[in-house]
Amino acid sequence: MTALTLGAAINAGLSEALESDDKVLLMGEDIGKLGGVFRVTDGLQKRFGAQRVVDTPLAEAGIVGTAVGLALRGYRPVVEIQFDGFVYPAFDQIVCQVAKLHYRSNGRIRMPLVIRIPWAGGVGAAEHHSESPEAYFVHTAGLRVVAASNPQDAYVMLQQAVASDDPVIFFEPKRLYHSKGEVDLDADLSDAPPMHLARIAREGTDATIVTYGAQVRTALDAALAAEDEGISLEVVDLRSLSPLDLNTIAASVRKTGRVVVTHEAAREAGLGAELVASITEQCFEYLEAPPMRVTGHDIPYPPSKLEKHHVPDLDRILHAVDRVLDRGAGAVTAAATPAGVRIDGGVR
């Protein structure tokens, strides 16, 4: 095992992918000599050459659209979108072309394309640099959407994404890029859990927190804090946002009877809505309390000095845990309720 940051683990995964298949190539803005604005591709161009690690013109639709053509020619492109908010210019190519070509061609055309997106907020970044666009892609048939929450998963899932014959949107939580964890660089990929399976990040018995990406760490912190109060929280790390591993989620909710879903993307029609609906359908008779969502607000991502009020933190998660556990409910008034936590069926 080796201690690596999440960014370094992705770099190692990319390096493995480039090494093991000469049809794999990386494309993106500034990914070559600079090594990417987050240095995730650091050193790869020097090692594999400019034909394999391609610095592209500054054009997101161009990057994704040419990757489509390269895939048609038999390549397996891994493209980097520099920041989450910059993916929108490529949106048409992703949802109309990348996602649909396999279907449109009756399965004749494969799109083994990985679209890496440094993702979400909490790093004090400028406008358009902290967005959570995952719901757009989860809503689009034909795409697989995954989110790594730790270096080991990042290393393995990146390679699994490259090996997949489906297009994969690969979300990288940028506020975890520099967080370290143990990575087994010698792990046999065939023994690793497939990327479509969720992971129980922490076992518990009183309530389940379902989350993904950087929020996994926040949820684990909340679980640790709750433990001091004698509350045992289970944390489910989705890893795959499409498909959802509903078996793992449902098993956890049936065990605890209570569930809080948290993500920093906006609430309305977000992934939390899908999760709560599916959990309610599958686990209704096991639920002791209505499922709750703790999410970003239905606003554009706020200026960085105010982002702590948008990104759900430990306290907002614990507040929702209190609600699903019926703890101190009477003490919580609408005025005192932190924004973003829905406490009744009325006005948010």
Added chain:
Amino acid sequence: MTYTQTQDSSIGRARHHDDEDALRLLESDGTRVAEPTLDPWVSDLSPHELRALHRDMVLTRRLDAEGVALQRQGQLALWAPCRGQEATQVGTAHALAPGDFVFPSYREHGVLLGRGAQPADYVLAWRGEEHSAYDHTTINAAPPQIIIGAQSLHATGWAMGAQRDGSTDVAVAYYGDGATSQGDVNEAMVFASSFRAPVVFVCSNNQWAISEPVTVQSEFPLAGRAPGFGIPSLRIDGNDALACVAAMRWALDRARRGEGPSFIEAVTYRMGPHTTSDDPTRYREPGEVEAWAERDPIARLEAYLRAEGMLDDGGLAEVARAADALAAEVRAACIGATTRAPETIFDHVYAEPHAGLAQQKADYAQYLAGFEVSR
């Protein structure tokens, strides 16, 4: 740059929607004229090849007429007519090698003919049976593109792959004048130029993007844009099949020699509606259509071949019979099509299993089975 049009932008602006300054080898009456840029590229065309060119244009027109008729008879949901654009489509496609790969728009029936499409390939998508009926690997053509200009990037990427493979294969993106306003087309030119990708952009300037005239897309000739990206261009008479073959050969040769992308603006005219849902009488004058009818691409090549003694009434009758036979096959393929089973709508969304979709498919199959039982 090979772009040789007038540098007087006021003249370019005033006339760019017309074909008077476009390069040509055949006048409207079929008279062969000298054109130094294009001449060398068609000097070896044999009578057999010239007749094949004519034949495929006639076949394309007949196929197109059949498509319109099938739509009017309710057999097709929609059809995008290509009448008037046969020389651009057939001429450029004739210049291709088998290993080249085309990325067509939805109107490129003559290009597909040139790639060897089969009768069902033309109609199943328009009938609503398939999204893309043909096997792209058999005819080296990507599925027809509906999103305007998106395929220009795919062609460029494919060309970048061909370049990496060290092959001499060339990608060709076909699109209309309206597409030149799209970001994708401009980004494709940036990528193609930066990487010297072996790709040819064929812009069929048919004067109209549904109801918008080409003057809404650009005040300046479209071919004049490409040199700004570092891409040489030619503005040719798109109703002149010889000019189309010549320009395409020029562009393909550049690509195969590693000189990168080229842009061809084929100035032509869409004689019919944008699609069978469109009503062009609302936005264009009858006189305009009549004027372009006098520059008809098939009549022009026919006159030339007759004058040269390469085609006679017997030959024409034979071509007409072949066209009727193709139309009959297309009609049979259309009417004989069978709609797939309902559960197939869930197939091929993903290459690998997807739990959520598998569940939906199973649920829907169960729902449908309930109807079977109740009967």
